[in-house]
Amino acid sequence: SQQGEEDPQALSIQEGENATMNCSYKTSINNLQWYRQNSGRGLVHLILIRSNEREKHSGRLRVTLDTSKKSSSLLITASRAADTASYFCATDFTGNQFYFGTGTSLTVIP
């Protein structure tokens, strides 16, 4: 399968703590994206990192990419209850064709 795999499958933290989730994949990529999905809703794009980039920031989000290990991590700092959602990585191997992982379910406890 070309899908990425997120780790952990589920994560529960207290509000204000940091949340880290990881994504591993199997073949070389053009870029990797992270998406958020609230319960019963569509996916929302969070951040894109290209294969020649190692780290990107967007607000409270920090994404790293290690192409040698074929892995990426998403860090959410100072978490809020509104961050409760499922988070997916999507890898682009062939150009505009995305393969999603199984997701990490994040619960932020107020």
Place this chain on the structure above:
Amino acid sequence: EAGVVQSPRYKIIEKKQPVAFWCNPISGHNTLYWYRQNLGQGPELLIRYENEEAVDDSQLPKDRFSAERLKGVDSTLKIQPAELGDSAVYLCASMSGSRYNEQFFGPGTRLTVL
């Protein structure tokens, strides 16, 4: 700017019945995707369109699924006949023609096959 529109939002049908889902992408977006998302899983690509051309439909179960994108704008995904295992959320996404760009997702259609 309006987002990706999908209808219906929910559909309940008996097995062996046909069903169709409709998607209106963001204006000007050349690329359109249909995904299926099973409960607790990530979206799985069914088909990708570049304008009106289906450029990858390798994951589409062609014995019962069909899709079209007339005039390169709206798209319809059809299942005939539906099976119990088709119960899932069907997501449509669109993207502009640029590389390294983000997909915009619709809210999805939740299909329940009884």
